[in-house]
Amino acid sequence: MPVNCPRLTWIQATSAGIGQYVERTGLAESDITFTTAAGAHGVPLAEFALAGVLHFVKGLPRLRDWQRAHHWESHTTRQLAGSRVMVVGLGGIGREVARLFSLMGVEVWGVGRPGRSYTVPGVSRVHSFLDFEAALPDVDALILACPLTGWTRGLIDETRLRMLRPDAVLVNIARGPVVDEEALVEALREGRLGGACLDVFAAEPLPAGSPLWDMDNVIVSPHSASTVTTENAYITDIFTDNLRRRLEGRPLRNLYSRENGY
Incomplete structure:
Protein backbone atom coordinates (compact mmCIF):
# COMPACT_ATOMS: atom_id res chain seq x y z
CA MET A 1 0.00 0.00 0.00
CA PRO A 2 1.46 3.45 -0.91
CA VAL A 3 2.51 5.22 2.29
CA ASN A 4 1.14 8.58 1.10
CA CYS A 5 -2.32 7.11 0.31
CA PRO A 6 -2.87 4.44 2.98
CA ARG A 7 -6.62 4.20 2.33
CA LEU A 8 -6.35 3.87 -1.44
CA THR A 9 -7.79 0.55 -2.57
CA TRP A 10 -8.91 1.07 -6.19
CA ILE A 11 -7.60 2.95 -9.22
CA GLN A 12 -9.55 3.44 -12.44
CA ALA A 13 -7.07 3.91 -15.28
CA THR A 14 -7.72 6.06 -18.35
CA SER A 15 -6.12 3.64 -20.81
CA ALA A 16 -6.29 -0.05 -21.59
CA GLY A 17 -2.55 -0.80 -21.41
CA ILE A 18 -1.36 -0.01 -17.88
CA GLY A 19 1.08 -2.87 -17.31
CA GLN A 20 4.19 -0.74 -17.76
CA TYR A 21 2.88 1.94 -15.41
CA VAL A 22 1.93 -0.54 -12.68
CA GLU A 23 5.34 -2.23 -12.83
CA ARG A 24 7.35 0.99 -13.13
CA THR A 25 5.69 2.59 -10.09
CA GLY A 26 6.02 -0.53 -7.94
CA LEU A 27 2.25 -0.69 -7.51
CA ALA A 28 2.24 -4.25 -8.80
CA GLU A 29 3.32 -5.28 -5.29
CA SER A 30 0.43 -3.45 -3.63
CA ASP A 31 -3.06 -4.70 -2.83
CA ILE A 32 -4.68 -1.97 -4.92
CA ALA A 37 -10.41 1.81 -19.79
CA ALA A 38 -10.60 -1.17 -22.16
CA GLY A 39 -13.31 -0.58 -24.73
CA ALA A 40 -12.98 3.21 -24.82
CA HIS A 41 -10.34 3.35 -27.55
CA GLY A 42 -11.13 0.48 -29.90
CA VAL A 43 -13.00 2.48 -32.53
CA PRO A 44 -10.55 5.41 -32.93
CA LEU A 45 -7.55 3.08 -32.99
CA ALA A 46 -9.20 0.83 -35.57
CA GLU A 47 -9.96 3.89 -37.70
CA PHE A 48 -6.34 5.00 -37.39
CA ALA A 49 -5.12 1.55 -38.46
CA LEU A 50 -7.44 1.61 -41.46
CA ALA A 51 -6.27 5.09 -42.43
CA GLY A 52 -2.64 4.01 -42.17
CA VAL A 53 -3.07 0.95 -44.35
CA LEU A 54 -5.11 2.88 -46.94
CA HIS A 55 -2.45 5.61 -46.99
CA PHE A 56 0.08 3.20 -48.44
CA VAL A 57 -2.24 0.88 -50.38
CA LYS A 58 -3.65 3.84 -52.33
CA GLY A 59 -0.22 5.39 -52.90
CA LEU A 60 -0.84 8.66 -51.05
CA PRO A 61 2.89 9.41 -50.46
CA ARG A 62 3.46 9.40 -54.23
CA LEU A 63 0.37 11.52 -54.89
CA ARG A 64 1.56 14.03 -52.29
CA ASP A 65 4.95 14.30 -54.01
CA TRP A 66 3.35 14.67 -57.44
CA GLN A 67 1.02 17.38 -56.17
CA ARG A 68 3.95 19.38 -54.82
CA ALA A 69 5.72 19.02 -58.16
CA HIS A 70 2.54 19.87 -60.15
CA HIS A 71 3.02 16.53 -61.86
CA TRP A 72 0.13 14.79 -63.64
CA GLU A 73 0.49 11.11 -64.52
CA SER A 74 -1.93 8.23 -64.72
CA HIS A 75 -0.98 5.44 -62.36
CA THR A 76 -2.22 2.21 -60.81
CA THR A 77 -2.74 1.49 -57.11
CA ARG A 78 -3.72 -1.58 -55.14
CA GLN A 79 -7.18 -2.42 -53.82
CA LEU A 80 -7.81 -2.93 -50.13
CA ALA A 81 -10.83 -5.20 -50.63
CA GLY A 82 -9.62 -8.72 -51.27
CA SER A 83 -6.34 -8.20 -49.41
CA ARG A 84 -5.34 -9.89 -46.15
CA VAL A 85 -4.27 -8.42 -42.82
CA MET A 86 -2.98 -10.02 -39.65
CA VAL A 87 -4.07 -8.52 -36.33
CA VAL A 88 -1.79 -9.30 -33.39
CA GLY A 89 -3.82 -9.14 -30.19
CA LEU A 90 -7.49 -10.09 -30.06
CA GLY A 91 -8.68 -8.05 -27.12
CA GLY A 92 -11.12 -5.17 -27.43
CA ILE A 93 -8.92 -3.11 -29.75
CA GLY A 94 -7.90 -6.04 -31.96
CA ARG A 95 -11.52 -7.14 -32.28
CA GLU A 96 -12.58 -3.68 -33.38
CA VAL A 97 -9.74 -3.61 -35.93
CA ALA A 98 -10.84 -7.01 -37.25
CA ARG A 99 -14.48 -5.89 -37.47
CA LEU A 100 -13.66 -2.71 -39.39
CA PHE A 101 -11.29 -4.34 -41.86
CA SER A 102 -13.65 -7.26 -42.49
CA LEU A 103 -16.39 -4.76 -43.37
CA MET A 104 -14.01 -3.39 -46.02
CA GLY A 105 -13.83 -6.79 -47.70
CA VAL A 106 -10.46 -7.70 -46.18
CA GLU A 107 -9.60 -11.22 -45.03
CA VAL A 108 -8.49 -10.96 -41.40
CA TRP A 109 -6.18 -13.37 -39.59
CA GLY A 110 -5.57 -13.04 -35.87
CA VAL A 111 -2.80 -13.82 -33.41
CA GLY A 112 -3.56 -14.61 -29.77
CA ARG A 113 -2.05 -16.25 -26.73
CA PRO A 114 -1.17 -19.94 -27.00
CA GLY A 115 -3.50 -22.38 -25.34
CA ARG A 116 -6.55 -20.17 -25.76
CA SER A 117 -9.38 -20.52 -28.24
CA TYR A 118 -10.78 -17.46 -29.98
CA THR A 119 -14.01 -16.85 -31.81
CA VAL A 120 -13.77 -13.32 -33.17
CA PRO A 121 -16.27 -11.88 -35.66
CA GLY A 122 -14.52 -11.08 -38.93
CA VAL A 123 -11.46 -13.26 -38.21
CA SER A 124 -11.16 -16.29 -40.47
CA ARG A 125 -8.02 -17.84 -38.95
CA VAL A 126 -6.23 -17.56 -35.61
CA HIS A 127 -2.55 -18.27 -34.93
CA SER A 128 -0.74 -18.19 -31.58
CA PHE A 129 2.33 -16.15 -30.67
CA LEU A 130 4.29 -19.39 -31.08
CA ASP A 131 3.49 -20.15 -34.71
CA PHE A 132 2.37 -17.01 -36.54
CA GLU A 133 5.69 -16.44 -38.35
CA ALA A 134 4.89 -18.92 -41.10
CA ALA A 135 1.90 -16.81 -42.13
CA LEU A 136 3.74 -13.47 -42.32
CA PRO A 137 4.69 -13.79 -46.02
CA ASP A 138 1.00 -14.18 -46.85
CA VAL A 139 -0.33 -10.92 -45.41
CA ASP A 140 -0.54 -7.44 -46.92
CA ALA A 141 -0.54 -5.65 -43.57
CA LEU A 142 0.48 -6.48 -40.01
CA ILE A 143 -1.46 -4.60 -37.34
CA LEU A 144 -0.17 -4.71 -33.77
CA ALA A 145 -2.93 -4.24 -31.20
CA CYS A 146 -1.58 -6.27 -28.28
CA PRO A 147 -0.58 -5.32 -24.73
CA LEU A 148 3.10 -5.26 -23.80
CA THR A 149 3.77 -8.53 -21.97
CA GLY A 150 6.45 -11.18 -21.80
CA TRP A 151 4.90 -12.73 -24.89
CA THR A 152 4.95 -9.55 -26.96
CA ARG A 153 8.07 -7.59 -25.97
CA GLY A 154 10.33 -7.62 -29.04
CA LEU A 155 7.82 -9.81 -30.88
CA ILE A 156 8.41 -8.15 -34.24
CA ASP A 157 12.17 -8.49 -34.59
CA GLU A 158 14.50 -8.42 -37.58
CA THR A 159 13.80 -12.05 -38.48
CA ARG A 160 10.04 -11.56 -38.54
CA LEU A 161 10.30 -8.26 -40.39
CA ARG A 162 12.23 -10.05 -43.13
CA MET A 163 9.34 -12.50 -43.49
CA LEU A 164 6.96 -9.73 -44.53
CA ARG A 165 6.51 -8.91 -48.20
CA PRO A 166 8.29 -5.81 -49.58
CA ASP A 167 4.95 -4.06 -50.11
CA ALA A 168 3.49 -4.98 -46.72
CA VAL A 169 2.42 -2.29 -44.26
CA LEU A 170 3.14 -2.37 -40.52
CA VAL A 171 0.79 -0.57 -38.13
CA ASN A 172 1.65 -0.27 -34.44
CA ILE A 173 -1.17 0.81 -32.14
CA ALA A 174 0.13 -1.44 -29.34
CA ARG A 175 3.30 -0.36 -27.50
CA GLY A 176 6.66 0.68 -28.92
CA PRO A 177 8.75 -2.16 -27.44
CA VAL A 178 6.63 -4.75 -29.27
CA VAL A 179 8.78 -3.85 -32.32
CA ASP A 180 12.56 -3.83 -32.69
CA GLU A 181 12.70 -0.20 -33.80
CA GLU A 182 16.25 -0.30 -35.18
CA ALA A 183 15.39 -3.33 -37.29
CA LEU A 184 12.24 -1.56 -38.50
CA VAL A 185 14.23 1.50 -39.58
CA GLU A 186 16.63 -0.69 -41.57
CA ALA A 187 13.78 -2.58 -43.23
CA LEU A 188 12.19 0.70 -44.30
CA ARG A 189 15.50 2.16 -45.51
CA GLU A 190 16.28 -0.94 -47.57
CA GLY A 191 12.84 -1.09 -49.16
CA ARG A 192 11.98 -4.40 -47.48
CA LEU A 193 8.72 -2.96 -46.18
CA GLY A 194 6.11 -0.89 -47.96
CA GLY A 195 5.44 1.48 -45.09
CA ALA A 196 4.87 1.88 -41.37
CA CYS A 197 2.11 3.70 -39.53
CA LEU A 198 3.25 4.23 -35.94
CA ASP A 199 1.40 5.67 -32.96
CA VAL A 200 3.86 4.32 -30.38
CA PHE A 201 7.64 4.18 -30.13
CA ALA A 202 10.45 2.70 -28.07
CA ALA A 203 11.11 6.13 -26.51
CA GLU A 204 8.42 8.76 -26.16
CA PRO A 205 8.42 11.55 -27.12
CA LEU A 206 10.15 10.27 -30.24
CA PRO A 207 13.72 11.67 -30.05
CA ALA A 208 14.45 14.52 -32.45
CA GLY A 209 17.30 12.52 -33.95
CA SER A 210 15.21 9.48 -34.82
CA PRO A 211 15.37 8.68 -38.55
CA LEU A 212 11.66 7.83 -38.46
CA TRP A 213 10.81 11.54 -38.50
CA ASP A 214 12.19 12.06 -42.00
CA MET A 215 11.18 8.84 -43.76
CA ASP A 216 8.62 9.24 -46.54
CA ASN A 217 7.34 5.70 -45.96
CA VAL A 218 6.48 6.34 -42.29
CA ILE A 219 3.54 8.00 -40.56
CA VAL A 220 4.50 9.35 -37.12
CA SER A 221 1.65 9.89 -34.66
CA PRO A 222 2.50 11.23 -31.15
CA HIS A 223 0.73 8.42 -29.24
CA SER A 224 -2.54 10.22 -29.81
CA ALA A 225 -4.46 8.00 -32.22
CA SER A 226 -6.93 7.05 -29.48
CA THR A 227 -7.49 10.65 -28.37
CA VAL A 228 -10.78 11.81 -29.84
CA THR A 229 -13.33 14.40 -28.76
CA THR A 230 -15.58 11.73 -27.23
CA GLU A 231 -12.82 9.98 -25.27
CA ASN A 232 -13.46 11.59 -21.88
CA ALA A 233 -17.16 10.76 -22.04
CA TYR A 234 -16.43 7.06 -22.67
CA ILE A 235 -13.89 6.88 -19.85
CA THR A 236 -16.24 8.71 -17.48
CA ASP A 237 -18.97 6.20 -18.29
CA ILE A 238 -16.64 3.32 -17.42
CA PHE A 239 -15.60 4.98 -14.16
CA THR A 240 -19.13 5.81 -13.02
CA ASP A 241 -20.33 2.30 -13.88
CA ASN A 242 -17.44 0.81 -11.89
CA LEU A 243 -18.12 3.18 -8.98
CA ARG A 244 -21.73 2.00 -8.82
CA ARG A 245 -20.59 -1.61 -8.99
CA ARG A 246 -18.08 -1.07 -6.20
CA LEU A 247 -20.61 0.65 -3.94
CA GLU A 248 -23.10 -2.15 -4.59
CA GLY A 249 -20.56 -4.93 -4.11
CA ARG A 250 -20.79 -6.14 -7.73
CA PRO A 251 -17.82 -7.29 -9.90
CA LEU A 252 -15.90 -4.46 -11.54
CA ARG A 253 -15.45 -4.09 -15.30
CA ASN A 254 -12.03 -4.33 -16.93
CA LEU A 255 -10.14 -5.75 -13.96
CA TYR A 256 -6.38 -5.58 -14.50
CA SER A 257 -4.59 -8.91 -14.13
CA ARG A 258 -1.09 -8.69 -12.66
CA GLU A 259 -0.40 -12.21 -13.91
CA ASN A 260 -1.26 -11.40 -17.53
CA GLY A 261 -0.04 -7.81 -17.50
CA TYR A 262 -3.29 -6.38 -18.87
Missing part, protein backbone atom coordinates in the same frame (compact mmCIF):
# COMPACT_ATOMS: atom_id res chain seq x y z
CA THR A 33 -7.34 -3.07 -7.40
CA PHE A 34 -6.84 -1.63 -10.90
CA THR A 35 -9.46 -1.34 -13.61
CA THR A 36 -8.64 -0.23 -17.14
Whole structure:
Protein backbone atom coordinates (compact mmCIF):
# COMPACT_ATOMS: atom_id res chain seq x y z
CA MET A 1 0.00 0.00 0.00
CA PRO A 2 1.46 3.45 -0.91
CA VAL A 3 2.51 5.22 2.29
CA ASN A 4 1.14 8.58 1.10
CA CYS A 5 -2.32 7.11 0.31
CA PRO A 6 -2.87 4.44 2.98
CA ARG A 7 -6.62 4.20 2.33
CA LEU A 8 -6.35 3.87 -1.44
CA THR A 9 -7.79 0.55 -2.57
CA TRP A 10 -8.91 1.07 -6.19
CA ILE A 11 -7.60 2.95 -9.22
CA GLN A 12 -9.55 3.44 -12.44
CA ALA A 13 -7.07 3.91 -15.28
CA THR A 14 -7.72 6.06 -18.35
CA SER A 15 -6.12 3.64 -20.81
CA ALA A 16 -6.29 -0.05 -21.59
CA GLY A 17 -2.55 -0.80 -21.41
CA ILE A 18 -1.36 -0.01 -17.88
CA GLY A 19 1.08 -2.87 -17.31
CA GLN A 20 4.19 -0.74 -17.76
CA TYR A 21 2.88 1.94 -15.41
CA VAL A 22 1.93 -0.54 -12.68
CA GLU A 23 5.34 -2.23 -12.83
CA ARG A 24 7.35 0.99 -13.13
CA THR A 25 5.69 2.59 -10.09
CA GLY A 26 6.02 -0.53 -7.94
CA LEU A 27 2.25 -0.69 -7.51
CA ALA A 28 2.24 -4.25 -8.80
CA GLU A 29 3.32 -5.28 -5.29
CA SER A 30 0.43 -3.45 -3.63
CA ASP A 31 -3.06 -4.70 -2.83
CA ILE A 32 -4.68 -1.97 -4.92
CA THR A 33 -7.34 -3.07 -7.40
CA PHE A 34 -6.84 -1.63 -10.90
CA THR A 35 -9.46 -1.34 -13.61
CA THR A 36 -8.64 -0.23 -17.14
CA ALA A 37 -10.41 1.81 -19.79
CA ALA A 38 -10.60 -1.17 -22.16
CA GLY A 39 -13.31 -0.58 -24.73
CA ALA A 40 -12.98 3.21 -24.82
CA HIS A 41 -10.34 3.35 -27.55
CA GLY A 42 -11.13 0.48 -29.90
CA VAL A 43 -13.00 2.48 -32.53
CA PRO A 44 -10.55 5.41 -32.93
CA LEU A 45 -7.55 3.08 -32.99
CA ALA A 46 -9.20 0.83 -35.57
CA GLU A 47 -9.96 3.89 -37.70
CA PHE A 48 -6.34 5.00 -37.39
CA ALA A 49 -5.12 1.55 -38.46
CA LEU A 50 -7.44 1.61 -41.46
CA ALA A 51 -6.27 5.09 -42.43
CA GLY A 52 -2.64 4.01 -42.17
CA VAL A 53 -3.07 0.95 -44.35
CA LEU A 54 -5.11 2.88 -46.94
CA HIS A 55 -2.45 5.61 -46.99
CA PHE A 56 0.08 3.20 -48.44
CA VAL A 57 -2.24 0.88 -50.38
CA LYS A 58 -3.65 3.84 -52.33
CA GLY A 59 -0.22 5.39 -52.90
CA LEU A 60 -0.84 8.66 -51.05
CA PRO A 61 2.89 9.41 -50.46
CA ARG A 62 3.46 9.40 -54.23
CA LEU A 63 0.37 11.52 -54.89
CA ARG A 64 1.56 14.03 -52.29
CA ASP A 65 4.95 14.30 -54.01
CA TRP A 66 3.35 14.67 -57.44
CA GLN A 67 1.02 17.38 -56.17
CA ARG A 68 3.95 19.38 -54.82
CA ALA A 69 5.72 19.02 -58.16
CA HIS A 70 2.54 19.87 -60.15
CA HIS A 71 3.02 16.53 -61.86
CA TRP A 72 0.13 14.79 -63.64
CA GLU A 73 0.49 11.11 -64.52
CA SER A 74 -1.93 8.23 -64.72
CA HIS A 75 -0.98 5.44 -62.36
CA THR A 76 -2.22 2.21 -60.81
CA THR A 77 -2.74 1.49 -57.11
CA ARG A 78 -3.72 -1.58 -55.14
CA GLN A 79 -7.18 -2.42 -53.82
CA LEU A 80 -7.81 -2.93 -50.13
CA ALA A 81 -10.83 -5.20 -50.63
CA GLY A 82 -9.62 -8.72 -51.27
CA SER A 83 -6.34 -8.20 -49.41
CA ARG A 84 -5.34 -9.89 -46.15
CA VAL A 85 -4.27 -8.42 -42.82
CA MET A 86 -2.98 -10.02 -39.65
CA VAL A 87 -4.07 -8.52 -36.33
CA VAL A 88 -1.79 -9.30 -33.39
CA GLY A 89 -3.82 -9.14 -30.19
CA LEU A 90 -7.49 -10.09 -30.06
CA GLY A 91 -8.68 -8.05 -27.12
CA GLY A 92 -11.12 -5.17 -27.43
CA ILE A 93 -8.92 -3.11 -29.75
CA GLY A 94 -7.90 -6.04 -31.96
CA ARG A 95 -11.52 -7.14 -32.28
CA GLU A 96 -12.58 -3.68 -33.38
CA VAL A 97 -9.74 -3.61 -35.93
CA ALA A 98 -10.84 -7.01 -37.25
CA ARG A 99 -14.48 -5.89 -37.47
CA LEU A 100 -13.66 -2.71 -39.39
CA PHE A 101 -11.29 -4.34 -41.86
CA SER A 102 -13.65 -7.26 -42.49
CA LEU A 103 -16.39 -4.76 -43.37
CA MET A 104 -14.01 -3.39 -46.02
CA GLY A 105 -13.83 -6.79 -47.70
CA VAL A 106 -10.46 -7.70 -46.18
CA GLU A 107 -9.60 -11.22 -45.03
CA VAL A 108 -8.49 -10.96 -41.40
CA TRP A 109 -6.18 -13.37 -39.59
CA GLY A 110 -5.57 -13.04 -35.87
CA VAL A 111 -2.80 -13.82 -33.41
CA GLY A 112 -3.56 -14.61 -29.77
CA ARG A 113 -2.05 -16.25 -26.73
CA PRO A 114 -1.17 -19.94 -27.00
CA GLY A 115 -3.50 -22.38 -25.34
CA ARG A 116 -6.55 -20.17 -25.76
CA SER A 117 -9.38 -20.52 -28.24
CA TYR A 118 -10.78 -17.46 -29.98
CA THR A 119 -14.01 -16.85 -31.81
CA VAL A 120 -13.77 -13.32 -33.17
CA PRO A 121 -16.27 -11.88 -35.66
CA GLY A 122 -14.52 -11.08 -38.93
CA VAL A 123 -11.46 -13.26 -38.21
CA SER A 124 -11.16 -16.29 -40.47
CA ARG A 125 -8.02 -17.84 -38.95
CA VAL A 126 -6.23 -17.56 -35.61
CA HIS A 127 -2.55 -18.27 -34.93
CA SER A 128 -0.74 -18.19 -31.58
CA PHE A 129 2.33 -16.15 -30.67
CA LEU A 130 4.29 -19.39 -31.08
CA ASP A 131 3.49 -20.15 -34.71
CA PHE A 132 2.37 -17.01 -36.54
CA GLU A 133 5.69 -16.44 -38.35
CA ALA A 134 4.89 -18.92 -41.10
CA ALA A 135 1.90 -16.81 -42.13
CA LEU A 136 3.74 -13.47 -42.32
CA PRO A 137 4.69 -13.79 -46.02
CA ASP A 138 1.00 -14.18 -46.85
CA VAL A 139 -0.33 -10.92 -45.41
CA ASP A 140 -0.54 -7.44 -46.92
CA ALA A 141 -0.54 -5.65 -43.57
CA LEU A 142 0.48 -6.48 -40.01
CA ILE A 143 -1.46 -4.60 -37.34
CA LEU A 144 -0.17 -4.71 -33.77
CA ALA A 145 -2.93 -4.24 -31.20
CA CYS A 146 -1.58 -6.27 -28.28
CA PRO A 147 -0.58 -5.32 -24.73
CA LEU A 148 3.10 -5.26 -23.80
CA THR A 149 3.77 -8.53 -21.97
CA GLY A 150 6.45 -11.18 -21.80
CA TRP A 151 4.90 -12.73 -24.89
CA THR A 152 4.95 -9.55 -26.96
CA ARG A 153 8.07 -7.59 -25.97
CA GLY A 154 10.33 -7.62 -29.04
CA LEU A 155 7.82 -9.81 -30.88
CA ILE A 156 8.41 -8.15 -34.24
CA ASP A 157 12.17 -8.49 -34.59
CA GLU A 158 14.50 -8.42 -37.58
CA THR A 159 13.80 -12.05 -38.48
CA ARG A 160 10.04 -11.56 -38.54
CA LEU A 161 10.30 -8.26 -40.39
CA ARG A 162 12.23 -10.05 -43.13
CA MET A 163 9.34 -12.50 -43.49
CA LEU A 164 6.96 -9.73 -44.53
CA ARG A 165 6.51 -8.91 -48.20
CA PRO A 166 8.29 -5.81 -49.58
CA ASP A 167 4.95 -4.06 -50.11
CA ALA A 168 3.49 -4.98 -46.72
CA VAL A 169 2.42 -2.29 -44.26
CA LEU A 170 3.14 -2.37 -40.52
CA VAL A 171 0.79 -0.57 -38.13
CA ASN A 172 1.65 -0.27 -34.44
CA ILE A 173 -1.17 0.81 -32.14
CA ALA A 174 0.13 -1.44 -29.34
CA ARG A 175 3.30 -0.36 -27.50
CA GLY A 176 6.66 0.68 -28.92
CA PRO A 177 8.75 -2.16 -27.44
CA VAL A 178 6.63 -4.75 -29.27
CA VAL A 179 8.78 -3.85 -32.32
CA ASP A 180 12.56 -3.83 -32.69
CA GLU A 181 12.70 -0.20 -33.80
CA GLU A 182 16.25 -0.30 -35.18
CA ALA A 183 15.39 -3.33 -37.29
CA LEU A 184 12.24 -1.56 -38.50
CA VAL A 185 14.23 1.50 -39.58
CA GLU A 186 16.63 -0.69 -41.57
CA ALA A 187 13.78 -2.58 -43.23
CA LEU A 188 12.19 0.70 -44.30
CA ARG A 189 15.50 2.16 -45.51
CA GLU A 190 16.28 -0.94 -47.57
CA GLY A 191 12.84 -1.09 -49.16
CA ARG A 192 11.98 -4.40 -47.48
CA LEU A 193 8.72 -2.96 -46.18
CA GLY A 194 6.11 -0.89 -47.96
CA GLY A 195 5.44 1.48 -45.09
CA ALA A 196 4.87 1.88 -41.37
CA CYS A 197 2.11 3.70 -39.53
CA LEU A 198 3.25 4.23 -35.94
CA ASP A 199 1.40 5.67 -32.96
CA VAL A 200 3.86 4.32 -30.38
CA PHE A 201 7.64 4.18 -30.13
CA ALA A 202 10.45 2.70 -28.07
CA ALA A 203 11.11 6.13 -26.51
CA GLU A 204 8.42 8.76 -26.16
CA PRO A 205 8.42 11.55 -27.12
CA LEU A 206 10.15 10.27 -30.24
CA PRO A 207 13.72 11.67 -30.05
CA ALA A 208 14.45 14.52 -32.45
CA GLY A 209 17.30 12.52 -33.95
CA SER A 210 15.21 9.48 -34.82
CA PRO A 211 15.37 8.68 -38.55
CA LEU A 212 11.66 7.83 -38.46
CA TRP A 213 10.81 11.54 -38.50
CA ASP A 214 12.19 12.06 -42.00
CA MET A 215 11.18 8.84 -43.76
CA ASP A 216 8.62 9.24 -46.54
CA ASN A 217 7.34 5.70 -45.96
CA VAL A 218 6.48 6.34 -42.29
CA ILE A 219 3.54 8.00 -40.56
CA VAL A 220 4.50 9.35 -37.12
CA SER A 221 1.65 9.89 -34.66
CA PRO A 222 2.50 11.23 -31.15
CA HIS A 223 0.73 8.42 -29.24
CA SER A 224 -2.54 10.22 -29.81
CA ALA A 225 -4.46 8.00 -32.22
CA SER A 226 -6.93 7.05 -29.48
CA THR A 227 -7.49 10.65 -28.37
CA VAL A 228 -10.78 11.81 -29.84
CA THR A 229 -13.33 14.40 -28.76
CA THR A 230 -15.58 11.73 -27.23
CA GLU A 231 -12.82 9.98 -25.27
CA ASN A 232 -13.46 11.59 -21.88
CA ALA A 233 -17.16 10.76 -22.04
CA TYR A 234 -16.43 7.06 -22.67
CA ILE A 235 -13.89 6.88 -19.85
CA THR A 236 -16.24 8.71 -17.48
CA ASP A 237 -18.97 6.20 -18.29
CA ILE A 238 -16.64 3.32 -17.42
CA PHE A 239 -15.60 4.98 -14.16
CA THR A 240 -19.13 5.81 -13.02
CA ASP A 241 -20.33 2.30 -13.88
CA ASN A 242 -17.44 0.81 -11.89
CA LEU A 243 -18.12 3.18 -8.98
CA ARG A 244 -21.73 2.00 -8.82
CA ARG A 245 -20.59 -1.61 -8.99
CA ARG A 246 -18.08 -1.07 -6.20
CA LEU A 247 -20.61 0.65 -3.94
CA GLU A 248 -23.10 -2.15 -4.59
CA GLY A 249 -20.56 -4.93 -4.11
CA ARG A 250 -20.79 -6.14 -7.73
CA PRO A 251 -17.82 -7.29 -9.90
CA LEU A 252 -15.90 -4.46 -11.54
CA ARG A 253 -15.45 -4.09 -15.30
CA ASN A 254 -12.03 -4.33 -16.93
CA LEU A 255 -10.14 -5.75 -13.96
CA TYR A 256 -6.38 -5.58 -14.50
CA SER A 257 -4.59 -8.91 -14.13
CA ARG A 258 -1.09 -8.69 -12.66
CA GLU A 259 -0.40 -12.21 -13.91
CA ASN A 260 -1.26 -11.40 -17.53
CA GLY A 261 -0.04 -7.81 -17.50
CA TYR A 262 -3.29 -6.38 -18.87
